[in-house]
Amino acid sequence: MEKLELQKIANEVRKGIVTAVHSAKAGHPGGSLSAADLFTYLYFQEMNIDPRDPKKPDRDRFVLSKGHTAPGLYSTLANRGYFPVEDLKTLRHLGSYLQGHPDMKHIPGVDMSSGSLGQGISAAVGMALSAKMSNDSYRVYTLLGDGELEEGQVWEAAMFAGHRKLDNLVVIVDNNGLQIDGRIEDVCSPYPIDKKFEAFNFHVINVADGNDMDQLKAAFDEARTVKGMPTAIIMKTLKGKGVSFMEGQVGWHGKAPNDEEYAIAMQDLEKVGEALCQK
Amino acid sequence: MSEVKKIATRASYGNALVELGKIHEDIVVLDADLAAATQTGIFKKAFPERHIDCGIAECNMTGIGAGLATTGKVPFVSTFAMFASGRAYEQVRNSIGYPHLNVKIGATHGGISVGEDGATHQCCEDFALMRSIPGMVVASPSDDVEARALVAAAYEYEGPVYMRFSRLATPVINDRPDYKFELGKGIVLREGKDVAIVANGLCVAEALGAAEMLAADGIQAKVINIHTIKPLDEELIVAAARETGKVVTVEEHSVIGGLGGAVCECLSEKAPVPVKRIGVQDVFGESGAAAALLHKYELDAEGIYRQVKAFV
Numbered sequence: 214m215e216k217l218e219l220q221k222i223a224n225e226v227r228k229g230i231v232t233a234v235h236s237a238k239a240g241h242p243g244g245s246l247s248a249a250d251l252f253t254y255l256y257f258q259e260m261n262i263d264p265r266d267p268k269k270p271d272r273d274r275f276v277l278s279k280g281h282t283a284p285g286l287y288s289t290l291a292n293r294g295y296f297p298v299e300d301l302k303t304l305r306h307l308g309s310y311l312q313g314h315p316d317m318k319h320i321p322g323v324d325m326s327s328g329s330l331g332q333g334i335s336a337a338v339g340m341a342l343s344a345k346m347s348n349d350s351y352r353v354y355t356l357l358g359d360g361e362l363e364e365g366q367v368w369e370a371a372m373f374a375g376h377r378k379l380d381n382l383v384v385i386v387d388n389n390g391l392q393i394d395g396r397i398e399d400v401c402s403p404y405p406i407d408k409k410f411e412a413f414n415f416h417v418i419n420v421a422d423g424n425d426m427d428q429l430k431a432a433f434d435e436a437r438t439v440k441g442m443p444t445a446i447i448m449k450t451l452k453g454k455g456v457s458f459m460e461g462q463v464g465w466h467g468k469a470p471n472d473e474e475y476a477i478a479m480q481d482l483e484k485v486g487e488a489l490c491q492k
Numbered sequence: 493m494s495e496v497k498k499i500a501t502r503a504s505y506g507n508a509l510v511e512l513g514k515i516h517e518d519i520v521v522l523d524a525d526l527a528a529a530t531q532t533g534i535f536k537k538a539f540p541e542r543h544i545d546c547g548i549a550e551c552n553m554t555g556i557g558a559g560l561a562t563t564g565k566v567p568f569v570s571t572f573a574m575f576a577s578g579r580a581y582e583q584v585r586n587s588i589g590y591p592h593l594n595v596k597i598g599a600t601h602g603g604i605s606v607g608e609d610g611a612t613h614q615c616c617e618d619f620a621l622m623r624s625i626p627g628m629v630v631a632s633p634s635d636d637v638e639a640r641a642l643v644a645a646a647y648e649y650e651g652p653v654y655m656r657f658s659r660l661a662t663p664v665i666n667d668r669p670d671y672k673f674e675l676g677k678g679i680v681l682r683e684g685k686d687v688a689i690v691a692n693g694l695c696v697a698e699a700l701g702a703a704e705m706l707a708a709d710g711i712q713a714k715v716i717n718i719h720t721i722k723p724l725d726e727e728l729i730v731a732a733a734r735e736t737g738k739v740v741t742v743e744e745h746s747v748i749g750g751l752g753g754a755v756c757e758c759l760s761e762k763a764p765v766p767v768k769r770i771g772v773q774d775v776f777g778e779s780g781a782a783a784a785l786l787h788k789y790e791l792d793a794e795g796i797y798r799q800v801k802a803f804v
Binding site for chain 2: 270274276316317318324325326328329331332333334335336337338339340341342343344346347349365366369370372373376
C-alpha cells in the first residue's frame with residue numbers, strides 16, 4: 214500500500230479514536246493517537262490477517278500490551294473491516310462489546326485480552342513460543358507503552374524471549390515520553406530503553422519518528438530479516454498526535470474531550486485529511 | 493499387617509502428565525525452576541521438547557501459558573501453590589480467568605505440610621484466592637488415585653483449572669474398583685448420621701481416621717470427600733446437612749475462604765445448620781516436620797477427632 218494511502222487511513226483511525234472516546238466520555242486518547250500510525254501500518258501493511266476470518270490459524274497475532282489504548286486498536290480494526298466503524302461510538306457503554314480494555318472473547322480481531330500492564334507481552338511470548346514449537350510461520354507483534362516498561366513482568370518476558378531466540382516476535386515500544394503522573398524520566402525512568410532490550414538479547418531498532426510511515430516500514434522490513442533473536446522496535450512518538458490541543462500534553466492520557474473540544478479535534482483531523490487529499 | 497502405600501500427589505501430577513502426554517500432543521508443561529520439586533521433571537524426561545522451563549518468573553510463566561492456550565495448546569503451568577495462586581494471582585485473574593483460557597494450573601506444595609520451609613512457602617490461602625475468580629475450577633485431590641484422575645479430567649475440561657497437590661507422601665485411599673472421579677462431584681466415603689465431615693486433600697484420610705475414633709465413642713460420622721471446591725457439590729452437602737444436622741469442614745487451608753468458607757456460603761443460604769471449620773486458624777505456619785505440623789495445627793486424625801467430638 215502507498216504511503217499516502219496509509220496516512221489517509223491513519224487519519225481516519227484518529228477520527229475514530231476521538232469519536233469513540235468522546236462518545237464514551239472516558240478513555241485514553243493520548244496513547245491511542247501516538248500509536249495510530251503504528252496500528253495502521255500493522256493492520257493495513259505488515260500483518261498477515263483476514264478481517265473475514267479473524268481466527269484463521271496461520272494469521273499473524275497482535276497483543277496490545279498497553280491495553281488502555283484500546284480505542285486505537287478498535288478504530289483500526291473497524292476501519293480494516295472487522296466490525297462497523299459506527300460501533301466505535303458504543304465504546305465503554307453498558308452492553309457494548311467494545312469494552313474499556315481489549316476483550317478477546319467478544320471483539321472480532323482481538324487476539325488477547327489485555328489491559329493490566331506488563332501482562333500482554335507474556336501472552337505474546339507464549340504465542341511466539343507456540344509457533345516455534347509447532348513450526349508455524351506466523352509472526353507475533355506486541356505494543357507496549359514506555360511507562361509500562363516500569364512493570365517487572367516486562368523484563369521477565371524479555372529475558373525469556375531472548376533466551377528462547379524468538380525471532381518471530383516483535384516488541385514495539387511506544388515511546389511518547391509521558392505517563393499518568395508526568396514525564397517518564399521524572400516518574401521512574403526506563404531509559405535507556407534500547408540498551409535494556411539489547412542486554413536481554415534483542416535486536417533493537419530505534420525509530421526516530423514512529424508517526425512516520427516510511428520509518429515504520431524500514432523498521433518492520435528490517436525486523437523480518439532478523440534471525441535467532443527477537444526484535445524490539447523503540448519508536449519515538451508524539452502523545453496525542455494529530456489533535457492540536459492534545460499533542461504532548463500529559464493531561465490527555467486518560468481524558469475524554471467535551472463537545473467543544475471534540476469539534477476542534479475533528480476540525481484538526483479534517484484539515485489533515487484535506488491536505489492529504491491535495492497530495 | 494501390610495504397610496499402607498504412600499505417594500505424594502505432586503508425584504501423581506508428574507506421572508499423570510506423562511501418561512496424558514503420550515496420548516495428547518497438545519499438552520505442554522511449564523515450570524519455573526522447580527521441575528524436580530513439582531515433579532514435572534518426569535514429563536521433561538519423557539517429552540523434553542514439550543517441557544518449558546520459564547526460570548524463576550511465575551508471572552511471566554502464567555502469561556506464557558495464556559498465550560500458548562490462545563493457539564490451541566493445553567498448557568499445564570506448574571509451580572508451588574504460593575506462587576501459582578499468590579505471586580501470579582493477577583496474571584491468573586486477568587490473563588487466564590478473564591478470557592477463560594484453557595490453562596491448567598498445577599500447584600504443588602500446598603498447605604502447611606510443606607514442612608520445614610516454613611510460613612513463606614506454606615500456602616493456606618490458595619483456595620480462597622482461586623475460588624474468587626469467575627469460571628475457575630478449583631480442586632484438591634485426596635490421594636494418588638484421585639490426583640491422577642483429576643489431571644486427566646482437567647485436560648478433558650475446556651477452561652481454567654487450579655489443582656492443588658501436596659509435597660508430603662500420603663496414604664492411597666481410593667484404590668478400589670468402583671472409584672469414579674467427576675469434577676464437581678463429591679464422594680461419600682463413610683455413612684453416619686450424627687455429623688457430616690467434609691474434607692479435601694490429605695485431610696480426607698485424616699478425617700477417615702477421626703471417624704474411626706469417633707465411632708469408638710459411639711458417634712457415627714458421615715465422611716465426604718469434596719475434591720472439587722469449585723464448583724461445589726451443593727446437592728451432596730445440603731443433603732448431608734439435612735441428614736446429620738451438623739457439618740464439619742476439614743482442610744489444610746485457612747478457615748477463611750476455602751472449603752469451610754464455601755460450605756458455609758452454601759449452607760447458610762440453602763440448609764442452615766451449625767458448621768465447625770477445621771483448618772489453619774487465621775495464622776501463618778512455621779518450620780517443622782510435616783507430621784508434627786499437622787499434629788500441632790490439629791489437622792491429623794487425633795486433632796480432627798478432638799475438635800469434632802467437642803463440636804457434637
